[in-house]
């Protein structure tokens with residue numbers, strides 16, 4: 001049997017930055033040979049985020065349920081929750097007030113010190129303290145996931161690479177190796193997974209978020225939960241780069257990747 005191909009990071013019109021329709025995403029998945037997809041629309045509760053107040057939990061859940069029987073594609077209901085320490089309590093309150101039958105929750109940091117991450121990084125005179133402040137939020141996010149299951153998998157760990165010009169983010173990664181190691185260690189010990197996000201393969205960055213070295217380190221530090229996702233915001237990107245992400249997973253020492261049902265992990269072989 002050939003390894004299953006899955007995409008666990010897909011946005012639709014229920015995210016402020018996407019127009020995709022769930023049904024057309026399913027069709028695109030089938031055409032791309034992707035057998036299982038998980039929709040992960042944005043839930044961002046910090047007022048500075050453009051998605052603040054946009055999410056419609058009832059409409060989203062109904063729209064995903066409506067495509068649940070799509071022929072040839074298995075469909076999961078997920079969320080990408082935006083974490084930052086200042087809005088953490090609001091996020092918890094929102095999730096409690098709007099319970100959804102979720103299969104999967106991805107946790108990502110999009111806001112640092114009350115500013116959107118790209119603005120925060122680009123306006124910083126010195127990028128290193130800004131990256132460090134971002135990693136502080138990521139570490140707090142992983143602690144929240146490990147202690148009260150706020151989310152299952154950490155999204156695009158080194159996303160600052162996307163925003164810093166001229167490959168600066170990538171070149172700085174090595175200087176933060178100890179910080180990243182301790183985040184990966186916390187995640188592995190707390191049962192929190194790591195995402196291989198392929199969006200960077202579709203732009204000038206030219207590599208996944210994170211790339212092989214970090215994924216390998218996660219494995220070495222005991223990480224067992226690894227998901228792959230395109231972070232597609234348009235139907236044509238559903239499934240994009242998934243084969244490359246699976247190659248990275250194998251090269252990093254993973255023999256299986258993770259899928260979720262009702263927030264419970266399950267592993268599918270990739271070797």
Ligand SMILES: [Zn+2]
Nearest residue numbers: 080108155156
């Ligand atoms: Zn994100």
Ligand SMILES: [Zn+2]
Nearest residue numbers: 009011080231
């Ligand atoms: Zn996303």
